[in-house]
Amino acid sequence: MAQEPLSWTLSEIAEIVGGELHGPPDLKIGRPVPAGYDDSNGITFAESAKYLAAVESSSAAAVIVGLNEVDCTKPHIRCRSPREAFGRLLAIAWRELPLEEGIHPTAIISPNATVERTARIGAYAVVESGAIVGADARVYPFCYVGEQCRLGTGSKLYPNVVLYRDVWIGERSIVHSGAVIGADGFGYFWDGTRHRKVPQVGGVRIGNDCEIGALTAVDRATAGETQIGNGTKLDNLVQVAHNVEIGSDTVIAGQTGISGSSRVGSRVTMGGNVGVGDHVSITDDVVLGARSGVAKDIKEPGQYWGSLAQEAKEGIRASLLASKLPQIVDRINRLEREIAELRSKLL
Amino acid sequence: MAQEPLSWTLSEIAEIVGGELHGPPDLKIGRPVPAGYDDSNGITFAESAKYLAAVESSSAAAVIVGLNEVDCTKPHIRCRSPREAFGRLLAIAWRELPLEEGIHPTAIISPNATVERTARIGAYAVVESGAIVGADARVYPFCYVGEQCRLGTGSKLYPNVVLYRDVWIGERSIVHSGAVIGADGFGYFWDGTRHRKVPQVGGVRIGNDCEIGALTAVDRATAGETQIGNGTKLDNLVQVAHNVEIGSDTVIAGQTGISGSSRVGSRVTMGGNVGVGDHVSITDDVVLGARSGVAKDIKEPGQYWGSLAQEAKEGIRASLLASKLPQIVDRINRLEREIAELRSKLL
Amino acid sequence: MAQEPLSWTLSEIAEIVGGELHGPPDLKIGRPVPAGYDDSNGITFAESAKYLAAVESSSAAAVIVGLNEVDCTKPHIRCRSPREAFGRLLAIAWRELPLEEGIHPTAIISPNATVERTARIGAYAVVESGAIVGADARVYPFCYVGEQCRLGTGSKLYPNVVLYRDVWIGERSIVHSGAVIGADGFGYFWDGTRHRKVPQVGGVRIGNDCEIGALTAVDRATAGETQIGNGTKLDNLVQVAHNVEIGSDTVIAGQTGISGSSRVGSRVTMGGNVGVGDHVSITDDVVLGARSGVAKDIKEPGQYWGSLAQEAKEGIRASLLASKLPQIVDRINRLEREIAELRSKLL
DSSP: OOOOOOOEEHHHHHHHHTOEEESOTTOEEOEEOOTTOOOTTEEEEOSSHHHHHHHHTSOOSEEEEOTTOOOOOSOEEEOSOHHHHHHHHHHHHOOOOOOOSSBOTTOEEOTTOEEOTTOEEOTTOEEOTTOEEOTTOEEOTTOEEOTTOEEOTTOEEOTTOEEOSSEEEOSSOEEOTTOEESOOOOOEEEOSSSEEEOOOOOEEEEOTTOEEOTTOEEOOOSSSEEEEOTTOEEOTTOEEOTTOEEOSSOEEOTTOEEOTTOEEOSSOEEOTTOEEOTTOEEOSSEEEOTTOEEOSOBOSOEEEETTTTEEHHHHHHHHHHHHTHHHHHHHHHHHHHHHHHHHHHHO | OOOOOOOEEHHHHHHHHTOEEESOTTOEEOEEOOTTOOOTTEEEEOSSHHHHHHHHTSOOSEEEEOTTOOOOOSOEEEOSOHHHHHHHHHHHHOOOOOOOSSBOTTOEEOTTOEEOTTOEEOTTOEEOTTOEEOTTOEEOTTOEEOTTOEEOTTOEEOTTOEEOSSEEEOSSOEEOTTOEESOOOOOEEEOSSSEEEOOOOOEEEEOTTOEEOTTOEEOOOSSSEEEEOTTOEEOTTOEEOTTOEEOSSOEEOTTOEEOTTOEEOTTOEEOTTOEEOTTOEEOTTEEEOTTOEEOSOBOSOEEEETTTTEEHHHHHHHHHHHHTHHHHHHHHHHHHHHHHHHHHHHO | OOOOOOOEEHHHHHHHHTOEEESOTTOEEOEEOOTTOOOTTEEEEOSSHHHHHHHHTSOOSEEEEOTTOOOOOSOEEEOSOHHHHHHHHHHHHOOOOOOOSSBOTTOEEOTTOEEOTTOEEOTTOEEOTTOEEOTTOEEOTTOEEOTTOEEOTTOEEOTTOEEOSSEEEOSSOEEOTTOEESOOOOOEEEOSSSEEEOOOOOEEEEOTTOEEOTTOEEOOOSSSEEEEOTTOEEOTTOEEOTTOEEOSSOEEOTTOEEOTTOEEOSSOEEOTTOEEOTTOEEOTTEEEOTTOEEOSOBOSOEEEETTTTEEHHHHHHHHHHHHTHHHHHHHHHHHHHHHHHHHHHHO
């Protein structure tokens, strides 16, 4: 069943966003686009003269502007918050990946698994024994839901997600394609002649309203659980090692790695490619700039930055100075010459 | 249908590369190998005495050398450019992953998808409604081609690629296994109590002659399109965030991340694990050394390097000096002692 | 066939670990848990007063302690090495992902592939022509085993692994989900107008007792083989480029990248997100701290650290000083003022 292309009239959009129509009511609008993007069926928004200029010189069909905007030559809709109005358009333009009701005939469901009646399981998915797939949950094609895994009400696994076993995911959470949750933690001991594997027998527990990015790995615990709290969002290509515990409403950008047994608090924000060492604890309400490295505990909320993360302003100043070391060393060279000169005069 | 092992005679190879045969014409050659590699069926090349020595002490069957090479005791072929000749051997030795003609009976193709007659679709692939798979395109097993996606003439998706929806890929482009294209961009706003998801409704547009590495993620745009220009190559484990625009003929090495809405020009080269911040613009013909960080616009072509990327020579000098800070601080300590001494003498 | 939940009595566990029982012999134990973890069916271990206090204040059912521990109020088992005893519990608590004997009817096996009688192939796996799957090997669902690949006795491919072609994996090795082995190396040459692909015709050879982490990419060689020696372990999201050679018993943590043609010795340890440049050689018994960068050969065993890796103590000192550059520059400023002052007094 194909979804036909989206389409609204300008007057329908004015109604949806609760704005004032200035233009042909029947103008066909196909989709929201960014300011400056060329799409003769597109509608965008502009909150400043700079963005409005970009819109005017693009082929966009229409634009949402502020209440006092008078210089707009394109068909437009005036409203109090163009940004919020545009967000509402994004919401109505959004379309879920298709997945038919029920269980696809090619899906392989263990007779000992529990799939709620309103859950959807796609083609070529595998659901193992003891797994529970909750109401309205969605398991897209090529997903592997291992033994004793639980997928809560309304949660989704996009195509190609692997849950090894004992992975519990709460409600309304989203796991993007390629994510691997519950693989063995990286644990060995050296027995004098070779690395011996420490069996990894724990699980992973992910809360409600979480999002796990594409190609992100969350390892199972050695024992106990690797934990990710409610409302926490991980971007793509993130590594969460065994026995890590992350609090609630934390946001972690792409390619960041959290090493084993570390704890990250709630409402923490990490930029891209941050690295957190093992057995480190980061308190709540910490902001870590992109590419920061954290080797020891962070006990105070605040902004931090740097390859040995420190208070952000100081960290940025240190980094800027590091990039100016050639000039700094020139100053030291000059000081040494001057001292030598003074010394020769004095002695 | 098995492909039998490759095999040529030395005289066939001399003919292929247009070189002068010095050795038994019927010598069986199985494959090109690197200089110094032990393979009694292998042929390699040597452009210098150093490499020739490595070849001589290996078990390789034969070697391609320059026109003036006389000291070679192995069977050899002399030609003008041994490197180019070796490249020609690589081309004839290369074999595509197998994929039978037509659509595999286990592939699930929406009746509303369009698959050109000469396209090949492998086992357990899924092609959703509105998708178009062009002539001579190849979709290997376990690929998911989402709604409204387009795969141009002669392009390939190796096993296990996911295209979410509205992903357009041009002609002759290659997407390697595990790549995820079109997953949601990482966009939230804090509503005072929790992170709310910004619906991601845009698409991804990838040009002709591109290559997307294994396990690389290219997110869909919030609105509009994430864009990758013709001839651009991304290595493995690269992250391209939503609304990024990359020009043509740009080459980006592994584990690099480009944050949201940034623009990267044409003929740019990035080393491995480079990080580019969000809303940053990098002009054409820029070279960024491995692990560089780019937090602000780069407006001039040239070579850049460093965790706060700067002109490369300066950046390398700064980094070298940073690694010598202990000695630099020793100099400052000494200067302070000397000043104190002078001061005590003077006052 | 469901695996029922694990369960032992405390006396069974005392026997398994060879310890002295202090508590109700019939106490039901469900699983090993970390110290301080709340699980009323859990057993943990404590080697110090600090950990014992954490256990005492948790809901764990029982604890393994040292021979001389007398202050424990929970049911407990005394033994010589609590850590070793706990390791034994991990081993008995561990459960393999389920996979039925034989070849799943949905698996697609080329008639020219060889699958040993005791190998297991899961649902929706694809095994191409010329591939060999050894005795007791396990190929989980959605794995692609390409042409001429070999999987040795007792080795496993967890769900969703891709082996392109000519990938040889030894015995008892483990490849985790999402790993891509044998994708094309990243090789191009600029022909004056565009990047031309260098055909990648080599293979990958992985030894015995190796472990390849989730979402890790190991590229095939341009010619010859990318090599990983016996007993070497790669964590998640690692990039190993074409023609890299890694020795035996080396351990490489997550998100590390090794660029093309580099050599890494045996018994090397790399922390997370290390970067190794191309054509670099690292000798045996080297330890590289997390996030180190290696741009030139490391010829001596030892510990190294830093973005231009150097001897670790020196590298750490340099990094600490780099984070204190603002104060260092303050000292230089003061020196300049003092010199100026002295100079004015003297001249």
